[in-house]
Structures are given as structure tokens and as C-alpha cells.
Amino acid sequence: PPGHHAGPRGIVTCANDPDGSHGFCLLNNVAIGAAYARSMYRNEGIRRVAIIDFDVHHGNGTEEIVRQLVPNVERAAIRTPFASGMIQTPTYRPWLDENDIHDVFFASTHGYGPRDLRFADHLNPAQGGWFYPASGKTRTTDAILSPSNIEHPNLTDFLHSQTWTRMGEDNRSNCCKIINIGLDLPRPHDVPGMQRVELRDSYRKNILPHLLDFDPDMIFISAGFDAHKKDTMNFGYVGMVEDDYEWVTEQLVKVANSCCNGRIISVLEGGYKIHGGIISPFARSVASHVRALVDGGSSRELYDKQDGEWESQFERHMVEDKERRRQMKMERLRPPHTDTEARRYHHARQAHHLPPSVETRGQRARSDSHAEMDDLMNESLDIQQHQYPHHNAHVGTKENQSDEEDEPSRKRRRNHVDYKELYEQMKKEGFSG
Incomplete structure (x- = not known):
């Protein structure tokens, strides 16, 4: 099954969904693979790993695992017949060492907003329900935009004192290299097909340049195919077609060819429009994705930033x-x-x-x-x-x-x-x- 909704303790909550859910996920396969590669193959040159998620749902589990590379304080409320209170537990879940926060990169493109467009402009868009998992608002952390201004945690102090209260949630989050692109539902007055261009532009302008600067030693793809325009699980968000899956994969392979000798691994996430067998939207999307992986690895073509602006205007x-x-x-x-x-x-x-x-x-x-x-x-x-x-x-x-x-x-x-x-x-x- 898919895994990108499974967090360090399984369920991941957020402000818009305080209860959370597993999202059909048991184990976070892509995070396990990235952590294993960084830990076990570091002597073969695998130190910097990147995870790119193009499933229509936000990879909230993967993001939470990456955020746990910074020392954290978990809080839980308790209540008894005689008293109530709050328990705070310091936690720290590194993959290898204190350099994890510098050597792990995560980016996700997904739908973010209400499930029903009628409630999009209301003061309370959740009235019609949030699109799952109700997290992943567009944001790029300061660790990517301005790394020199980041206050990094002193892990020695944390290990000795077992406390971590000074930095605060926002500062801790900014220590991790994370990019979220939350795409909106198309409006009735929007030009048909423009949301596909917006998706590609989010890679050209926000993800691929930063990924190239990160210079990974291995790239992992959370490949979800439920963003297809014929997949009803996406409620109209993103609206990709086979050409888009092939294009995104081609760009990631070009970055892999430029940075890490073509080392790239794809892990299946979502995709539910399977009616029709080998000619279903899911099967055709997977075929486009795999074809781009094979062709890109054979061509050894490198990524060129200058092509992005021209392609955007042309499309x-x-x-x-x-x-x-x-x-x-x-x-x-x-x-x-x-x-x-x-x-x-x-x-x-x-x-x-x-x-x-x-x-x-x-x-x-x-x-x-x-x-x-x-x-x-x-x-x-x-x-x-x-x-x-x-x-x-x-x-x-x-x-x-x-x-x-x-x-x-x-x-x-x-x-x-x-x-x-x-x-x-x-x-x-x-x-x-």
C-alpha cells in the first residue's frame, strides 16, 4: 500500500484535522528507503537524499518524519478524576547523525483547500470539508530560501538537558529543507488546462532549481497517480494527464543525471482509477512514468534551468x-x-x-x-x-x-x-x- 501519510507514530494531525488518519498507509516506504540509503550506503557516497512527492494528497507523513530530524517536544493531555495536566516528552529521531537536517530535502505538490468549490471563498472553507489531509499550504522553509539566517539546534545541549523549549515550533520547522506547493481548485472563469501549466511552473520555478542547488546523491520519488483528471479521488484538484507525469519524471531524471549519476528510485503511492485494466488512466500514467525513467536514464540528458522560462511561456x-x-x-x-x-x-x-x-x-x-x-x-x-x-x-x-x-x-x-x-x-x- 502507499505510505506517505504514515508519520513517526502512524497518524499525523494538523490544525485543520486535529484527529488525523492513516490515509490507507501502514509504513512510510519512501522515508524508510531514504533513511536506509543515507545510513547504510554513506560509504558509497550516499549522504544527501531528496524526496519528491507528486501525489495529489499532501505527503504529511513524510514531512513529519523529516521534521522529527530536529529535536522536538511532544505534548499529551491527561485527565483523571482528581486532576488534569499536560505531559511533555522530549524526542529526537535522527536517521544517522546531527547533519540530517542539512542532508535531507523534501518537496510535495498536491491539492490544498476545500473539497467543494462553493465554500472556497467563505470565512470557514472547512464547512464543506477539507481536501485530505487538510495540510500542505504553499510554503518554502528558510533553510532553503535563506540558510544563513537559520538558528540550528545545539544537539549537545539537548542530549545533556533533555529539554527543548527555546526555539519554538516555527524556528524548528525552518531548520528542515521542505517545500510545499498547495494547488487550488480551478475556478469557473479559469482558462481550461491552465492548472496543468501551474503545476509545471511550480516545478520549474520552485522545486527543480532548489533541488539542483541541494545537489542530492540520490533522489526518491513518491509517485502518486491519483492527480489524474479522470481520478475521482482528487475532487478536481491538479488534473494531470499522462504527458504531465512523463514531463515531471523527465525533469527529475535530468536533475539526477546532473547531480548523482542518474541515481533515482520511484515508490508507488496513490492511484485509484484502475477500471479498464491496462488502458485505465492509472495504467497509462504508470506507463508514462516508467517510460520517462527508462528513456531519461538512457539519454543521460542534463537539466538546464534556462529552458524552463521559455517552456512556461510556450505552454x-x-x-x-x-x-x-x-x-x-x-x-x-x-x-x-x-x-x-x-x-x-x-x-x-x-x-x-x-x-x-x-x-x-x-x-x-x-x-x-x-x-x-x-x-x-x-x-x-x-x-x-x-x-x-x-x-x-x-x-x-x-x-x-x-x-x-x-x-x-x-x-x-x-x-x-x-x-x-x-x-x-x-x-x-x-x-x-
């Missing part, structure tokens, strides 16, 4: 261009209601103003902007022949010449038929009803 242009074309298709279905609109359609046909077609990786878009505008105008002129016959009697129609590669082909549009004249012609030719 945003593609998404916005696709949305513009979709809006134009919707607009053409609306018949013109005035002579002014009819004339505007006619002038637009002559102008041929459409955004240029975009080439996607590995395939060329076959759309022709002029043919697209002709197709747009033909339908509007057909409609005008019914509503404005005195304006359009001289205007003919033209068959559609091209179509978008990623959309179903259109049926050939029929010309206006005079059924009375057709009936008279059929009688002359000897047809009888």
Missing part, C-alpha cells in the same frame, strides 16, 4: 490559443441578430484574422487559420440565408478544408434545400411517394 501560449479557438467555435454557433453583426461576420471572413497554429512536441498541428475562418464564416452565412435572404442571396458556401488534429472531424454542412422544388422534380422523373 501558456498554447493553452490560451486553444481557448481562443474554442471561444470562436462557440461564437459561430450563435446566429447574428442584427445587420451589423451580419456585416461583421462578412468582413471577418475577408480579413482571415485567427491566431497562428502552434506546433506541439513530436507532432505538427494541421490547422490552417484561413480555412478555419472560412469554415467559421460558412456556417454564419448559412444562418444568414434564413434570417437575411435579401443580404445573402449572392453569397455561396465553401466546404471545410481542414480541421484541428486533436478534435473530431466535422460533418459536411448541407446547403439550403428547397423541398417544394425537389418534390416537383421527383414527380417529373417518375418518383411517387
